Amino acid sequence: MAYTLLGVDAIDRAGVNNHGQSYLYVNYPATHNGIIKEVQIYGNVAGSCRIKIYSDDGSNYVLERTSTEVDFGTGLTTIKGLWLPIRKGWYFGEYIVAGHQDAATSGGTQKYYGGEAGTLPKTDWSDGNYQDSVQAKVFTYVGPI
Numbered sequence: 001m002a003y004t005l006l007g008v009d010a011i012d013r014a015g016v017n018n019h020g021q022s023y024l025y026v027n028y029p030a031t032h033n034g035i036i037k038e039v040q041i042y043g044n045v046a047g048s049c050r051i052k053i054y055s056d057d058g059s060n061y062v063l064e065r066t067s068t069e070v071d072f073g074t075g076l077t078t079i080k081g082l083w084l085p086i087r088k089g090w091y092f093g094e095y096i097v098a099g100h101q102d103a104a105t106s107g108g109t110q111k112y113y114g115g116e117a118g119t120l121p122k123t124d125w126s127d128g129n130y131q132d133s134v135q136a137k138v139f140t141y142v143g144p145i
Helices: none
Strands: 003-007 015-018 021-024 034-056 060-066 070-072 075-086 091-104 110-114 126-128 134-140
Touching: 003 034, 015 021, 021 034, 060 075, 070 075, 091 134
Parallel strands: none
Antiparallel strands: 003 134, 015 091, 021 091, 021 110, 034 060, 034 070, 034 075, 034 091, 034 134, 110 126
């Protein structure tokens, strides 16, 4: 089954992103309709997160889907068994419930919010110049999303 990747390689990086924050990866919109079935995360301290899917209505980032809480370890973790439909142009993100994930300290663009974010005005999100070590696989899906 064909897939595309959203995000950056899940590798060891210099910085960390902390638990209790939501992250939205606006540099990586989905290029086609599909299903996120797998996510790779590089953990600095083992923990858990919820993968989230957002659309953009012009004024708000609209929460479309949320996974159940999934665990990640220290180092590379591949999370399988997800079923998160995503449309072309939508974004993926996450809420880190516990633990820390590695992040690049520069060269990225993401949004972050202090707490677990649902649908929020775009102005409630802050800009970050870094990128978590997290990558989603979007599998091509033919059918209603």
